[in-house]
Amino acid sequence: MNEKLKTLELILKSYEKALIAYSGGIDSLFLLKVAHKILGKRVIALTAVSPSYPSYELESAQEAVKAIGVEHIIVSSHELEKNEYRENRGDRCYFCKTELYDLCLKEAHKRDIPLVLNGTNLDDLGDYRPGLKAAEEKFIKSPLVEAGFTKSDIRQSAKELGMKEWNKPALACLSSRFPPGTEVTPERLARIDRIESGLMNLGFKQFRVRFHEPIARIEVHPDEMSQILNPETRTKVSRLCQENGFLYTALDLEGYKMGSVNQVLFQIK
Numbered sequence: 001m002n003e004k005l006k007t008l009e010l011i012l013k014s015y016e017k018a019l020i021a022y023s024g025g026i027d028s029l030f031l032l033k034v035a036h037k038i039l040g041k042r043v044i045a046l047t048a049v050s051p052s053y054p055s056y057e058l059e060s061a062q063e064a065v066k067a068i069g070v071e072h073i074i075v076s077s078h079e080l081e082k083n084e085y086r087e088n089r090g091d092r093c094y095f096c097k098t099e100l101y102d103l104c105l106k107e108a109h110k111r112d113i114p115l116v117l118n119g120t121n122l123d124d125l126g127d128y129r130p131g132l133k134a135a136e137e138k139f140i141k142s143p144l145v146e147a148g149f150t151k152s153d154i155r156q157s158a159k160e161l162g163m164k165e166w167n168k169p170a171l172a173c174l175s176s177r178f179p180p181g182t183e184v185t186p187e188r189l190a191r192i193d194r195i196e197s198g199l200m201n202l203g204f205k206q207f208r209v210r211f212h213e214p215i216a217r218i219e220v221h222p223d224e225m226s227q228i229l230n231p232e233t234r235t236k237v238s239r240l241c242q243e244n245g246f247l248y249t250a251l252d253l254e255g256y257k258m259g260s261v262n263q264v265l266f267q268i269k
Contacts, residue, residue: 005034005157008147012038018115019108021100021140022047022072024061025171027151028119029068030158031144035117036070045070046107048077048100051186052173056197064165075103080186090130090180096173097131101138117141123151169206169221178211191244198240202233206256214247222255 012018012035020035022028022045035043045065049058065072077099079085085095104116118135120142125132135142144154158166175184177192188211195209195216206221218237220228227233228251241249 002157002160004147004149004153008034008143008149009038011143011146015039015042015115017042017111017113018117019043019104019111019113020045020117021104021119022061022065023119023171024057024064025119026158026163026165026168027121027144027154029064029165029168030154030161030163031117031119032065032070033068033158033161033163036068041071043070044073044111044113046073046075046104048075048103050077051080051189051193052096052175052184053077054171054174054196055193056200057171073107075107077103080184085175086184088175088178088180088182088184092130092175092180092184094130094134096175097134098138101134101140104140105138115141117143120145121149121151121154172208177209182211182213191246194244195240199237202236203227208256209241210252212250215250216241216244216246216248217250217252219252219254219256225255 018035018039020028020032020043022032024047028045032043032045047058047061062072062074077096079096079099082095082099085092101116108114108116116138118140120132120135121144125145134140149157155166174189174192174196178184178188192209192211196207199207199209199218199220204220204224204227206224208219210217210219218228218241228237238249
């Protein structure tokens with residue numbers, strides 16, 4: 001067992017009970033896996049769903065938790081009712097995470113669970129993530145940070161534990177597809193969700209559909225670039241975007257980049 005995993009287990013052993021905010025991504029899933037080993041039924045998972053949660057991810061998220069054997073609570077999140085969230089002025093994630101952690105704390109209180117954990121890792125601390133402030137304000141613990149895990153460490157450790165999801169593509173809410181200053185609405189989120197669901201059905205693994213009305217800017221992993229340029233696939237993708245209200249479909253030649261819409265925010269600053 002690697003040293004960081006040993007450290008993580010020692011941290012988790014110090015907890016009596018815990019609720020983990022589980023997004024469906026590998027970070028919180030890995031934490032859930034290790035926590036279950038240490039705490040057994042004294043750990044539960046909570047996933048908050050809303051129009052910003054990719055519909056095509058929910059089933060696999062549920063299956064992954066079921067395979068571990070952890071109780072999984074799914075609740076509705078209402079961040080879109082907040083004007084500050086919809087306005088998307090650069091700090092949108094703060095209001096989303098505040099809503100999420102309030103839901104987690106409410107459920108934890110009902111079950112007499114003293115701690116709420118998240119899957120934040122060291123790499124997250126170097127990125128622009130307003131949601132980290134919400135975690136600090138709500139006293140949410142980040143055991144992966146405490147144990148010194150980077151994203152790469154998590155994937156490697158998950159692989160060593162035999163987790164089939166160890167190399168799962170990064171997961172982010174659909175609102176991350178909107179450049180700062182572009183309003184986020186349920187109708188716009190549904191359009192993006194339908195297109196991304198279509199891309200998954202076409203066999204793509206790592207992708208994002210960025211909202212630049214009237215343009216849908218598509219990012220795919222560089223290894224999948226030839227696939228999307230196949231004439232038949234290209235026609236299907238273009239038609240899919242048109243059916244969901246976009247006049248033009250653009251392919252980003254640089255490929256998938258995490259947080260690429262934040263470039264607009266940095267240019268404004």
